[in-house]
Amino acid sequence: MPGFSSISPSQLARLVGTPDCPVLIDIRTESDFSADPRLIPGAFRHAFDRIEELAGGLTGKRAVAICQKGQKLSEGAAALLRCHGVAAESLEGGVLAWAAEGLPMLPAATLxxxxxxxxxxxxxxxxxxxxxxxxxxxxxxxxxxxxxxxxxxxxxxxxxxxxxxxxxxxxxxxxxxxxxxxxxxxxxxxxxxxxxxxxxxxxxxxxxxxxxxxxxxxxxxxxxxxxxxxxxxxxxxxxxxxxxxxxxxxxxxxxxxxxxxxxxxx
Incomplete structure (x- = not known):
């Protein structure tokens, strides 16, 4: 069960496609993204070490940081955003868990x-x-x-x-x-x-x-x-x-x- 600062793939999947969907930030490293160049629907790419640049535009919004496994990168990025008052969570299990549940992903090359x-x-x-x-x-x-x-x-x-x-x-x-x-x-x-x-x-x-x-x-x-x-x-x-x-x-x-x-x- 996800903690207070994380959200499970099934929980996020219920929000994707609705007006209540959080801002989805894919912060995978270039090597991890190259291994699977697809995005969770609605997500956009951003460097994990520049995550604080987004804080000003996320005021009053909910955000989810997404990395490959839902560990250090997304945990750290979400924590940094929370320091700026953003309601940020990490995706539990990351992209690997999302894909393992057979949930849809967009090929980045088609965007x-x-x-x-x-x-x-x-x-x-x-x-x-x-x-x-x-x-x-x-x-x-x-x-x-x-x-x-x-x-x-x-x-x-x-x-x-x-x-x-x-x-x-x-x-x-x-x-x-x-x-x-x-x-x-x-x-x-x-x-x-x-x-x-x-x-x-x-x-x-x-x-x-x-x-x-x-x-x-x-x-x-x-x-x-x-x-x-x-x-x-x-x-x-x-x-x-x-x-x-x-x-x-x-x-x-x-x-x-x-x-x-x-x-x-x-």
Missing amino acids: PGSRLWVTRHRPKIDRIACPWLIRRFVDAQARFLFVAPSEVAAVADRFGATPYDVEGVPFSHRGELCSFDALLDDFCLHTEALDRLALVVRGADTDRHDLAPQAAGLLAISVGLSRQYRDDLAQLEAGMAVYDALYRWARDGYEEGHDWPATRRA
């Missing part, structure tokens, strides 16, 4: 070199679902540019942004699959919950409501949000809450129904 992403303006489904997935499982600090369709490629080139959900780019529709599916594939994020959510996103985005009964509802909500917000970034923030709720449904509540009053069926 874009920029935190900027760009797509067509006036988003509906995929262009909101994808940012949610990226912020919750890939890069919490990712920023999204919504521009005229004709300018996506040029903006991507001039500003070093990663284009998505447009023709001719890696993160886009692939046959009957949508851009959300492409992200799951390339970032190795397939879990039972995310696959269940992906089916709903795909059904709504490709107008195939036979794939999941929830797809029609997601389409209705998405169209409503696009009509409610003129500002694409404001719509994205509202959409984040929608997908947070859908993820919790897909993970914990997909078998729950509702029949009130109880006498209705009788």
Whole structure:
């Protein structure tokens, strides 16, 4: 059982993908990282001997330091952050324990070199679902540019942004699959919950409501949000809450129904 200053892989896995996920800091040495160049979803790399540089930006936040085995590096880094008032813990057993439990890990080689992403303006489904997935499982600090369709490629080139959900780019529709599916594939994020959510996103985005009964509802909500917000970034923030709720449904509540009053069926 983890102590007061550590968190187990199973406990952390319940937080990853939710708004309550701590800031995840991978502080493995270069040799340890080279031996397994993958990251826990949402984690970013930082040198263990420069951990105090992060303290100012972590005020009021919870953080988890992650090393290979959950020993000296993460214990020391978390303790140093706590000296600065940060609610910091170490991951019990480190990356080795996380991987041993079969929990998802992102290949570092697939991560874009920029935190900027760009797509067509006036988003509906995929262009909101994808940012949610990226912020919750890939890069919490990712920023999204919504521009005229004709300018996506040029903006991507001039500003070093990663284009998505447009023709001719890696993160886009692939046959009957949508851009959300492409992200799951390339970032190795397939879990039972995310696959269940992906089916709903795909059904709504490709107008195939036979794939999941929830797809029609997601389409209705998405169209409503696009009509409610003129500002694409404001719509994205509202959409984040929608997908947070859908993820919790897909993970914990997909078998729950509702029949009130109880006498209705009788």
